Amino acid sequence: MTLPISEPIPETAKPKLARKVRLRFDRHSNAHWLLYPERGMQLSASAASIAALCTGAKTLQQIVDELHAGAPGSSREQIAQDVRQFLGALRDRSLLEPL
Amino acid sequence: MESHASERYRPLTLVAELTYRCPLRCLYCSNPVERSGATNPELGQEHWQTVLTDAESLGVVQVHFTGGEPLLRTELEALVAHARSLGLYSSLITSGLGLTRERLQQLSAAGLDHVQVSIQGMSDADGVQIAGRAGLTQKLQVMEWVRALELPLTINVVLHRHNIEQIPQLIDLAERLGAERLELANSQYLGWALANREYLMPDDTQIERAREQANAAKQRLRGRMELLFVLPDYHAGVVRACMQGWASRYIVVSPDGMVLPCHQAHALPGLEFERVTGRSLKDIWRDNPGLNQFRGESWMAEPCRSCERRSQDFGGCRCQAFQLTGRMDATDPACKLAPDHDLILRAREQARAPDARLPLRYRRVPREPAAR
Numbered sequence: 001m002t003l004p005i006s007e008p009i010p011e012t013a014k015p016k017l018a019r020k021v022r023l024r025f026d027r028h029s030n031a032h033w034l035l036y037p038e039r040g041m042q043l044s045a046s047a048a049s050i051a052a053l054c055t056g057a058k059t060l061q062q063i064v065d066e067l068h069a070g071a072p073g074s075s076r077e078q079i080a081q082d083v084r085q086f087l088g089a090l091r092d093r094s095l096l097e098p099l
Numbered sequence: 100m101e102s103h104a105s106e107r108y109r110p111l112t113l114v115a116e117l118t119y120r121c122p123l124r125c126l127y128c129s130n131p132v133e134r135s136g137a138t139n140p141e142l143g144q145e146h147w148q149t150v151l152t153d154a155e156s157l158g159v160v161q162v163h164f165t166g167g168e169p170l171l172r173t174e175l176e177a178l179v180a181h182a183r184s185l186g187l188y189s190s191l192i193t194s195g196l197g198l199t200r201e202r203l204q205q206l207s208a209a210g211l212d213h214v215q216v217s218i219q220g221m222s223d224a225d226g227v228q229i230a231g232r233a234g235l236t237q238k239l240q241v242m243e244w245v246r247a248l249e250l251p252l253t254i255n256v257v258l259h260r261h262n263i264e265q266i267p268q269l270i271d272l273a274e275r276l277g278a279e280r281l282e283l284a285n286s287q288y289l290g291w292a293l294a295n296r297e298y299l300m301p302d303d304t305q306i307e308r309a310r311e312q313a314n315a316a317k318q319r320l321r322g323r324m325e326l327l328f329v330l331p332d333y334h335a336g337v338v339r340a341c342m343q344g345w346a347s348r349y350i351v352v353s354p355d356g357m358v359l360p361c362h363q364a365h366a367l368p369g370l371e372f373e374r375v376t377g378r379s380l381k382d383i384w385r386d387n388p389g390l391n392q393f394r395g396e397s398w399m400a401e402p403c404r405s406c407e408r409r410s411q412d413f414g415g416c417r418c419q420a421f422q423l424t425g426r427m428d429a430t431d432p433a434c435k436l437a438p439d440h441d442l443i444l445r446a447r448e449q450a451r452a453p454d455a456r457l458p459l460r461y462r463r464v465p466r467e468p469a470a471r
Contacts, residue, residue: 018279033160036188037280038161091322094321098322
């Protein structure tokens with residue numbers, strides 16, 4: 001059963017980039033991009049670090065924990081919010097495998 | 100250091116037209132009308148590999164292998180592999196005709212990222228009428244193979260007055276097949292499609308219903324399947340940002356190696372384009388006069404010059420302007436502010452009662468030229 005898109009992503013979901021999506025470092029812009037049919041999306045450094053963790057192996061909670069551990073002094077709450085927002089945008093564009 | 104032009108005009112997509120040869124001869128084909136019997140030799144594998152390498156160094160991240168029918172080139176696998184080695188995201192744009200499961204497997208192994216298969220409608224009769232050939236069974240089989248090999252699938256349907264009412268069934272089909280994307284793109288009336296406009300163009304009522312159906316499905320499928328619905332320019336009122344700006348984000352290379360801003364630009368008189376057999380893609384992209392002709396905004400006349408949309412739509416389509424008005428620097432007549440917009444309104448009026456006796460103009464498909 002696919003989670004309706006209006007539902008928030010649960011902590012236990014294991015987000016995975018859709019198979020049509022490829023994460024690539026772009027030397028021209030010195031940034032990571034998501035590539036997918038006919039389009040590309042340039043990512044900020046923080047978005048790129050989230051995308052790299054969307055392998056389907058980690059839960060949302062684990063992703064947030066890992067990012068938090070990698071940024072001492074940061075607010076876990078803020079990171080959780082950023083991750084949710086970014087994943088929501090990806091889901092909206094069908095760039096995540098259905099959760 | 101990169102030159103000024105290549106910094107400002109970083110191309111992102113290479114459209115590699117590997118051949119004009121094709122088993123189909125669609126009434127709306129985007130291959131050039133005036134070069135349909137083109138006998139210039141097709142670029143060989145080494146030239147294409149250099150084109151891919153140079154395109155990547157200019158900034159390209161996407162490559163579309165298209166044609167004609169790109170499967171007719173035996174070098175396709177090698178080119179896909181080369182694109183992959185450069186990190187490019189590669190799409191195969193195909194009719195699916197002539198494809199075997201083994202070959203698709205090889206293309207996938209070579210690193211192909213995405214397959215787009217076009218269908219003409221929900222029945223073989225649509226294929227025969229539009230493309231001069233049936234073939235739906237084979238196309239559906241190809242789509243099953245694409246799914247089985249776990250390659251991302253786009254189904255592409257060019258819409259016109261004789262298939263636009265099949266939208267609900269087309270959406271069903273795409274869902275059933277588990278396609279990632281469904282492209283329902285109305286024909287744009289350029290080239291062959293302009294020659295057959297009266298036969299192809301839907302009337303306003305059909306367009307309105309199609310728009311409603313597509314929008315409802317888009318909402319329903321959000322997050323699961325991407326649905327693209329493209330209006331004909333004639334019905335949009337505002338113009339598309341054609342190719343995201345002239346010689347800006349797209350490089351089109353024709354089968355004989357001509358570097359173009361779009362599929363249709365060869366028809367524009369007096370513009371000088373160059374082939375990669377003479378100079379490198381990088382040099383051509385930087386300073387070819389044809390490519391520089393409509394870059395930026397300085398070529399624009401009123402009402403574009405002072406229009407606030409000019410940096411979004413870039414004045415619309417130069418080919419449409421030329422093909423409808425005879426002046427390639429005119430405002431695209433599809434814009435409701437264009438002095439020649441009347442041409443569009445009259446064509447739409449005509450679509451309410453088209454002349455059914457008009458002869459159809461099918462393209463002649465070039466014979467196999469020797470590759471060089």
